[in-house]
Amino acid sequence: MDNNLRSATEMGVTHFAMTPPPDSSVDARENRVIFQNKRATMEVASVSREFADVVFHIGGLDDPRIVMPLGADVTITFENQDGIHSHGWRLIKDTPPFANPHDAATKPLAFTGSEIAPQPPHGHGQAHFVANAPGVYTYVCPVSGDDGIGLYGEWEVSPSH
Numbered sequence: 001m002d003n004n005l006r007s008a009t010e011m012g013v014t015h016f017a018m019t020p021p022p023d024s025s026v027d028a029r030e031n032r033v034i035f036q037n038k039r040a041t042m043e044v045a046s047v048s049r050e051f052a053d054v055v056f057h058i059g060g061l062d063d064p065r066i067v068m069p070l071g072a073d074v075t076i077t078f079e080n081q082d083g084i085h086s087h088g089w090r091l092i093k094d095t096p097p098f099a100n101p102h103d104a105a106t107k108p109l110a111f112t113g114s115e116i117a118p119q120p121p122h123g124h125g126q127a128h129f130v131a132n133a134p135g136v137y138t139y140v141c142p143v144s145g146d147d148g149i150g151l152y153g154e155w156e157v158s159p160s161h
């Protein structure tokens with residue numbers, strides 16, 4: 001059992017977004033979640049920890065790099081596990097470092113439909129889109145400035161995956 005899973009269990013946190021998504025491999029050492037085929041279904045949770053940054057959990061990892069083949073059909077179920085602040089999810093056409101972190105929330109979407117509007121504490125949302133262009137993108141929280149506190153990760157769409 002890796003550290004993320006163990007600490008979550010100890011804290012009594014839900015298993016949502018803590019187990020490998022279907023048809024993926026979770027590489028904890030490289031902090032990556034790799035999808036093997038063109039159907040990528042995953043749970044994403046925004047998590048606030050005391051004395052730490054807010055992060056996204058996917059497959060039990062913090063802000064992992066997501067890798068998937070070109071043309072993948074993506075479904076994301078999002079849960080805001082922060083009990084105080086609103087958070088959402090947005091995949092943008094840009095990579096860090098951002099010239100101005102507060103701009104990340106307004107950058108163009110990577111794909112049509114690749115966003116989940118900010119949800120209140122314990123709120124849920126869903127996104128469905130097709131990753132139909134190869135490249136490296138970034139997922140961020142659309143709440144202005146949250147990307148500056150650790151709430152983002154990279155998303156790779158590989159033409160030769």
Ligand SMILES: [Cu+2]
Binds near residue numbers: 046087141142143151
């Ligand atoms: Cu946020």
